[in-house]
Amino acid sequence: MADKQTELKAMLDQGLITQADYDQQMAQLNSNHLDQADVKPEATKQAAKFAVKTTCPNCGSTDFAWQPSLQKFACNYCKAQFEIETPDYLAKAAALKNDEVYNLSGKTVSVGLSKAVDKENVGIVTYQCPNCGATISFSTQDAWSSIKCEWCRGEISAENVVPNGYNPDLVVRFEVAKEQAQANVADFINRRRWLVSKKFLREFKAADIRPVYVPQMMIDVNANESIQGLGGVLLNMYTETYESDDGKSTYSVTYYDYDVYQWERHFVLGINDLTLGANEALSQQSKTSTNNVIDVVKPFDTSKAVPYQHQYLQGGYRSERRTLDVDDVTPDVQKIAIDMGYSQVQPTLNYDHGVRYDNATMEVNGIRYAAVLCPIWLYSYYEYDSKGNFKRQHYCVVNGQTGKTIGSMPINVTAQIGWSIAGAVAMFVLLFFVFPFGGVDIDIKWILGLSVAVFAAIAYFTYTAVRNTDKHNDYVRNTENEMFDLESSDVWVDRVIRSTNPSI
Numbered sequence: 274m275a276d277k278q279t280e281l282k283a284m285l286d287q288g289l290i291t292q293a294d295y296d297q298q299m300a301q302l303n304s305n306h307l308d309q310a311d312v313k314p315e316a317t318k319q320a321a322k323f324a325v326k327t328t329c330p331n332c333g334s335t336d337f338a339w340q341p342s343l344q345k346f347a348c349n350y351c352k353a354q355f356e357i358e359t360p361d362y363l364a365k366a367a368a369l370k371n372d373e374v375y376n377l378s379g380k381t382v383s384v385g386l387s388k389a390v391d392k393e394n395v396g397i398v399t400y401q402c403p404n405c406g407a408t409i410s411f412s413t414q415d416a417w418s419s420i421k422c423e424w425c426r427g428e429i430s431a432e433n434v435v436p437n438g439y440n441p442d443l444v445v446r447f448e449v450a451k452e453q454a455q456a457n458v459a460d461f462i463n464r465r466r467w468l469v470s471k472k473f474l475r476e477f478k479a480a481d482i483r484p485v486y487v488p489q490m491m492i493d494v495n496a497n498e499s500i501q502g503l504g505g506v507l508l509n510m511y512t513e514t515y516e517s518d519d520g521k522s523t524y525s526v527t528y529y530d531y532d533v534y535q536w537e538r539h540f541v542l543g544i545n546d547l548t549l550g551a552n553e554a555l556s557q558q559s560k561t562s563t564n565n566v567i568d569v570v571k572p573f574d575t576s577k578a579v580p581y582q583h584q585y586l587q588g589g590y591r592s593e594r595r596t597l598d599v600d601d602v603t604p605d606v607q608k609i610a611i612d613m614g615y616s617q618v619q620p621t622l623n624y625d626h627g628v629r630y631d632n633a634t635m636e637v638n639g640i641r642y643a644a645v646l647c648p649i650w651l652y653s654y655y656e657y658d659s660k661g662n663f664k665r666q667h668y669c670v671v672n673g674q675t676g677k678t679i680g681s682m683p684i685n686v687t688a689q690i691g692w693s694i695a696g697a698v699a700m701f702v703l704l705f706f707v708f709p710f711g712g713v714d715i716d717i718k719w720i721l722g723l724s725v726a727v728f729a730a731i732a733y734f735t736y737t738a739v740r741n742t743d744k745h746n747d748y749v750r751n752t753e754n755e756m757f758d759l760e761s762s763d764v765w766v767d768r769v770i771r772s773t774n775p776s777i
């Protein structure tokens with residue numbers, strides 16, 4: 274602790290921190306320890322404000338930026354590397370552990386999600402792109418004259434300044450360096466190059482990839498859930514053979530004897546760090562932009578989140594503004610919590626003749642919301658039709674923490690149809706010419722039908738391989754969730770004999 278005091282004194286002497294910040298930091302050092310429970314959101318916010326250096330500790334320059342490959346800040350002027358110190362108690366307050374979700378009660382909304390912070394928001398400036406409407410925040414250190422929208426690459430000027438909105442609470446920092454992100458995207462595109470529009474391939478420049486923080490709401494939930502339904506237990510299965518009415522053929526019927534049970538499961542569901550998009554435009558399904566791929570690069574390891582500092586938006590890093598509030602995402606939280614409940618309950622249902630889910634209810638005991646920025650590398654591309662009209666905005670996205678990569682690209686329609694026809698023709702040749710040689714005779718209707726099916730299947734698979742429209746984030750699988758205090762009841766209600774239903 275003595276070291277820390279000396280360092281603080283030195284920082285004060287060098288003018289790196291103000292007297293007020295110094296006093297507050299010293300007071301905190303002297304209070305021995307702060308348990309997580311003692312950390313008030315306001316204190317967290319204030320402590321976070323001075324935990325970061327605003328100038329290079331070596332040369333005093335303000336020209337520095339986060340370096341993903343070093344996991345440090347580096348000065349662009351003197352090349353010094355330095356870290357932002359996150360005191361232990363702040364790091365602890367940053368994220369609940371899953372076992373702590375078990376004790377969560379009441380509703381907690383972080384400082385970053387309350388409106389009070391609006392006035393205190395310092396160090397960043399926000400612009401709204403006049404071309405595509407995106408809101409872009411970045412450090413006041415970066416010259417506004419050089420700003421291009423990372424979503425549509427439109428020019429943005431000082432006239433487009435809008436209020437900043439609210440400071441987020443936390444940030445998941447970039448770990449993937451630009452070179453790696455470029456390589457990931459180039460590789461992703463290259464593996465699909467036979468199916469991607471030639472114009473896109475010609476115009477693609479890996480260097481145009483941009484580091485962007487997307488605003489997310491991070492949510493912990495503790496809820497009582499009840500799920501009810503019916504289940505069948507097979508007793509007997511038998512097949513009987515009958516003669517047809519005209520006596521010329523036979524047919525068989527399979528019968529099932531089974532017991533029907535009414536089952537109920539009551540439990541506490543704990544969800545840790547569910548992250549949902551907090552920017553309305555990016556969260557919406559859209560026909561003209563491929564927003565879905567942004568969610569697909571999840572999950573982020575939010576246990577590594579640190580308190581937000583505006584210095585993370587320095588040196589080319591941008592952030593989208595949060596536009597959604599707690600109430601806007603709550604219906605999605607409930608839907609996801611019920612889905613998680615279903616998948617938790619499933620292994621507890623020992624029924625071999627079908628399960629029916631009739632009803633699920635949920636009552637929230639505790640819920641905690643925080644605002645977090647998550648890092649992505651973004652490549653955006655505008656597709657125009659043959660008449661030059663805007664058609665669609667495509668994104669290729671790399672998770673800035675894990676490197677997971679996905680994208681949407683304009684398809685090469687000629688290649689798509691070409692491959693589909695080739696497949697259909699191959700199928701036709703096989704069935705029409707090759708099979709009859711082997712002694713198998715197939716009806717021409719079947720041959721044509723199967724050939725058309727092959728055409729449709731290839732057209733579909735080539736389309737989704739390039740556009741990834743069918744991909745969405747699987748929150749149920751990608752989010753830590755646990756079932757506690759399970760109470761089960763399984764009550765016999767009926768016995769069914771000689772049913773032809775293969776499932777209840």
Ligand SMILES: [Zn+2]
Pocket residue numbers: 329330331332333334348349350351352353
């Ligand atoms: Zn320096």
Ligand SMILES: [Zn+2]
Pocket residue numbers: 402403404405406407422423424425426427
């Ligand atoms: Zn734009």
